[in-house]
Amino acid sequence: MVELWTPPPGERAHTMVPRMLRVDRVIRELPDIVTLVLDSAPMGGFRFGPGQFNMLYLFGTGEVPISISGNPVEPGDLVHTIRAVGQVTRPMCQVKRGDMLGVRGPFGTEWPMDDARGKDLLIVAGGLGLAPLRPAIYHALHHRSAYGRVIVLYGTRAPDSILFEDELHTWRGRFDCEVDITVDRAPTDFRGHVGVVPALLDRFSFDPDRTVAMVCGPEIMMRFTARALTKKGLPREAIWLSVERSMKCGMGVCGHCQFGPTFACKDGPVMRYDHIFRLLDIREI
């Protein structure tokens, strides 16, 4: 018999009401990707953990879950990087400086920055998957001495679709950060790596006992990357993925984001591979 409801103790967040924040800057990253910087000063800054997301609302259009792509140690700017692919994100990518967007959040789990202290970080991104990982990279570089090696591997479609290219160059220029990229296809004059992300892993050696991998990208990319990492001896417990599902509430009450027994919004988006590797092999889960 199920127990009947009693108001739970303590204060809980419960709101479907967005806070409206003004767009301070619009950065056109790629033809279909923009970064929107919202001014969170009116609400005293916006604190979040690397990997968390917000529900972003465009007036009269709708709401979508978008990972925060900004710097967690600079909470004044609230930064999201969005690809124009759907009914909401297409008009959202057209907003101008001074327009307002609604924000609910932050929601969801974080990249395991604390658990990874003292370990080597292997950050593997595919396409727009670099955006949810960028706060983790900022965090690691800001607390650089807390971690061993910091390796960033990035795969994208083509040399002209490299997200955050300037920053990748900056990170690669540091003596304490290893960066490499690969593209799916390229013109003949491209001198970088051509191939899928898991193939890039072969160019690096890791100590499986002291490496924590954080992987974000299309589901198929994460599946193959995680498998390749386990083949290299990384335990599943040391591999973390960020899962993407449809979301309408962000707080576990709308039912949309179910991924097997988990809710991607509150049990994720960041999940440990040993908890979900079986689910990833089920078609249409």
Place this chain on the structure above:
Amino acid sequence: MESHAPWQVGSKAILSVTGLGDLLGRLWAGGRQVVGPVVRDGAICLGPVRTIADLPKGLTDEHGPGTYRLKPRGDEALFGFTVGQHAFKRSILLPEVALVQLRRKGRDVEVEPATPKTQPLALLGVRACDAAALGIQDKVLCGGPYADSDYEARRADVLVIAVQCTNAASTCFCASMGTGPHLSNGFDLALTELLSPTHRFLVEVGSPAGATLANQLELTPVSEGDLSDAKTAEQAALTQMGRHLETAGLREKLQQNPDDSHWENVANRCLSCANCTMVCPTCFCTTMEDRTDLTGDIATRIRRYDSCFSEAFAYVHGGSVRPTVRARYRQWLTHKLSTWVDQFGSLGCVGCGRCITFCPVGIDITAEAKAVGAPARTG
């Protein structure tokens, strides 16, 4: 006549049919909306019950896979049926509700949270399965780190006036789910309808609020005969129960068989119409919709029921995660009878049988759950 008040939690007494009318009157006079069974369009629906004349007198319901009919009982029973297509969730988790309104003024947007216009409710005729379903939805919508504030506000003042089942349908399987047919907690008052020798109700007080109410009513002491009549009546529900679902090992079985060929078998029959999710008393999925007025300056964010049977439900950019009916039926059944346990600590099915009755092609959750992962079948 000696006085037996005050009645307390656990007290049992007898309420006459006119006494039930008095109860309804007092509830309405106290500012409560009484929602209970009423006949509409040849079905027993839920709606406002102002007097006992609004109740489905002398009617019963005949259930089967894809079949539902009302039939005369040939007596004066007011609760002589089981469950219709409406679950009480529709009074608390509303099918459609505005959660927030936004006004555009130049480049600014002003936000006005919609304050739920709640009226205290009395739910009349709540069966054991439906009471269990209320408890499950409470857990889902208010038990996590975040609460659904609209649901919470509407749930805050709800009296549950339960009715113990004295008959069961061929589609009922609450006994398998451990939710019924007898309801032993989760109510304010519970009525057992007794038809002979006189038409009366055995009332059980389940809460302090129920006791307060009981003390305003003209109740008479309960006799041994009343108790034995009630026991006999309730026994009938158990013997009439038409279906069984084996729950032992079910959670593991469903999660371990995502590629079972039976999912395809169901998909070939399932119309993906979402009826089962609409009639289910525990299904809680909702979506958000923006509606703008003609000027385009006022937008209302509406929450409305959604269903995992729609292709759009699991849409992420590029397409649906579950494009096939096979995957959507598997999601629904596996959630209800398996992953719900991982998420909320109980099964998500209470055994009311509505999904069987109101499935246009008569898909039977008990049969499908049994068939998935069953040892090798032939043909």
